[in-house]
Amino acid sequence: EAQVTQNPRYLITVTGKKLTVTCSQNMNHEYMSWYRQDPGLGLRQIYYSMNVEVTDKGDVPEGYKVSRKEKRNFPLILESPSPNQTSLYFCASSFWDRDTGELFFGEGSRLTVL
């Protein structure tokens, strides 16, 4: 089954404790991205990657890191989480093809930073 898998789905952590949210896709997509969703703000893009070893900042990259060492994986790293990073996070992937342009989203990871 074609899917984007995120882990963990739920996490409660404390300020300053490094954490990684994993994202994996099995569709051989070149493009992957991370979004955060907060009430009233819609989805805001954190980072995106157009292919292996190619990453770029989205609209809200502060406090986050990403890496793209393999095509299928795009982990989101919070080196020193803070309470303002409490949010619902979504990973997405797509073929880099203008004619289809369909983003496939994971089920989301709800993060709470105390």
Place this chain on the structure above:
Amino acid sequence: LAKTTQPISMDSYEGQEVNITCSHNNIATNDYITWYQQFPSQGPRFIIQGYKTKVTNEVASLFIPADRKSSTLSLPRVSLSDTAVYYCLVGDIGDMRFGAGTRLTVKP
């Protein structure tokens, strides 16, 4: 980046046709228009995409006028399960920006 403007919310009743209009006055020549649907605590799901004129699939139609400065998502005969947030996006895959979307509530 082309900015989009949508109504914040809409109400409808089961069985009615719903039209959600999105304004994108600064759309670029190469930009496509894409609509997504999102249910609470789930990731958005692709509905339809178009460049100009009309596109139709099994769940919706997308109407795009000649000037492409707006687009209208049409949902035929909505049901309670169509209650969701609908997002209009313009741009290619690297420029996708989700706004606050339109919250559609379908009532019995």
